[in-house]
Amino acid sequence: MSQPLFFGNANEQLFGIYHPPRQKIGTKAVLLCNPIGQEQIRSYRCLRQLADRLSAAGLHVFRFDYYGTGDSWGSMDDASVQKWVSNVGQAADELKAMSAVNRISVLGIRFGAVLAAIASKERCDIAKLYLWDPVTDGRAYLDELQTMQDELLRDPDRFSEPRSAGDIGKNELIGFPMPDGLSTAISAIDSSYIREIKAAALCVLDTQQNTVYGNVFANLVDAESTGELLHIDAPMKWNDVAQIEIAFMATEVVDCLAEKLP
């Protein structure tokens, strides 16, 4: 049975859900690092079901909300990439304490993949890092969200009359705050973070036919490495305005992870 908890600093408590292994003592543990913003909301059910499936397969699983997101304390107005990377570390430590597993796997989705990867470089206990559609160009990622936002203002399925750019605050993106500091930090993200990944093994999952991944992950997923790049056909899109509020199940990705992780 999953166990919700608050953890971390008492003044900035983070919310998480621990899924203990069912039926047997688990020797493997995996930390799930959400995407951010509306992508987090969309992926919620999928990740909960992934966690349930992995715990049924005998893994310890922990999913959590970064500072200022979900049920964790604070507001995204005060969030930072640095704080979120720190949160990944806190969650990893919490999972190790709960599970008594010393080397854990970490799954990061979209910008959560960036946070997981950056957090890994300060740690020696990441057995395998799974990056699902990782962001490799922060500026391009924000530009894509901005394009979607511009389009949704004119979406007749959403608004009875088109809204103008003046109706949007300066610091918001697809329904969530995007303060200047956070935007600047995300924009500064490029593929250089990939060179600093520290994990015994790496798996990159590509569901969007991303042609960049072959280059940016080249040394980490070639024949001589312990990494792999998997292309998975999944119908969900990250950049479709029509899907902004559609939860996805990504069954194909969940099946793949449920096979690889245990």
Next chain:
Amino acid sequence: MIRERIVQFGPGKSLLGIATLPAELAPDKPALILTNSGLLHHVGPFGIYVTLARRLADAGFVTLRMDLSGKGESRPRRDSGSYQQNVLDDITDAMDHLQNNHGVSGFIILGVCTGADNAYQIAQHDDRVVGIVPIDGYAYRTMRFYVRHYGPKIFALSKWRNLITRKIADSTKRLKSGRTPGTRPTVDYKTMFPPRARFTIDMQKLLDKGVKTLIVYSGGWAIFYNYEAQLSDAFPKLASNRNLQLEFNPKSDHTYILRRDRDRLVDRIHAWANENF
């Protein structure tokens, strides 16, 4: 300073919620319970339930954002009945928990879309409900609604041109993709409103026993509600009751994706709660 606690309650502690507690508890104030909007978990659309919970707690209200059974982090009920009965039982369990643990005896129920329906329903069944905030819930069309809905379409040549153009484009798209185009609803659930006469009787009963009601409609609900006076046109006696207030946000969409719209809605609910309780 407000603080938050995880609460698990109901049969086998299968239901989960996050309680936001004010710095000082005031038992005479009702607690606010926020129930799921569709299948979204307890944070609400774009996190509005988290914002509301903390804002109302700052004003002295205990709040609980919860997942109904089988949604979010809550497990299905072991004593499961019909969907509607489960909802009533879930909210009753939430009220019992807050009453037993925080001494509150009155409750405001707030919900968006299906959550709005739940607010209406639980208020009928439990006298502890002293306030409801249904957002984009039951709505009843009037003649003027139909004039406003169809009039511009009939008289606008551009609409006819667009209709013809879209029909041609849709046929082309359908041929290419195999999908039926134009099926991008923002509202992804079927609405079953009670018959108008039933709503009138039920609503009158609530207002007569003093249940404070803030009915909210957005522009995203324009297929059901498209002008400010529609409520008073449809139900003049109800609308004139001092326990009923209306908030109409025609520019907003159904889920208040724009922060400005969301902040305005939160401000309105905050002001209403402070005025009435």
